[in-house]
Amino acid sequence: SALLDMYSKCRDIKNAETVFRKTRHKNIVSWTAMLVGYGQNGYSEEAVRVFCEMQRNGVEPDYFTLGLISFITVSNALVTLYGKCGNIEESHRLFNEIKLKDEVSWTALVSCYAQFGKANETINLFEEMLAYGLQPDGVTFVGVLSACSRAGRAGELEEAKNFILKMPALLIQLVGHIAELM
Known part of the structure; x- marks a missing residue:
């Protein structure tokens, strides 16, 4: 142990x-x-x-x-699981019940919306996450980039790319996540 x-x-x-x-x-x-x-x-x-x-x-x-x-660990897992099962509404409802959301909470919901092609919701959540001062990770960016490219939102795609390039460690993590997807 x-x-x-x-x-x-x-x-x-x-x-x-x-x-x-x-x-x-x-x-x-x-x-x-x-x-x-x-x-x-x-x-x-x-x-x-x-x-x-x-x-x-x-x-x-x-x-x-x-x-x-912790409650947050279980809640984050459930947000992810509901999202993977296609129950976005339940995933978002549970997310809203989490009092102290962390980066994993936000990323779980961002990924959920991105997975189902909900570009506007994905981008809005990402912007809220940044407004709360939370640091996105490679998984968050994979969701945002996917949503931006699907929706043809070049402006947000360029903005996200510039954000990533300012953070070398995040860029390395993102490349690793993209490699896993291939």
Whole structure:
């Protein structure tokens, strides 16, 4: 569990997953460490999946586990899941219920609208995200760029491109996401 925790804190989820998979007798501590690792690193869907798997394996979460699985992590995962299932309205409703939205919350909804070709909504959400002072990541930009190009909105596309070029680390992350899509 300490090794899982260390990998998670170093943002090395792949090695954390390897250690977790190789652990023969998983207890509440190892399950919680993996859940927290996913949650802290923005892997909301995986956190929900592991939580469900934990319960299927007969390991009941204790108060400590439940306290570490933050409301925001679960909410972000649900926004993403509803969006992937095509239920944009439910995804947006849940998004609106999140009191303290983070970058993952906004990106989940931006991606949802972009996936279904809702360019105006995607761009409006992106602009709101920026207005709140939140930092978009590569996933956010893939959604925005996709929405702009589908809608033929060259002005916004150019604006987004210029924003990306000002941030070298973001550009590298974006190229990685685009490579995954190909």
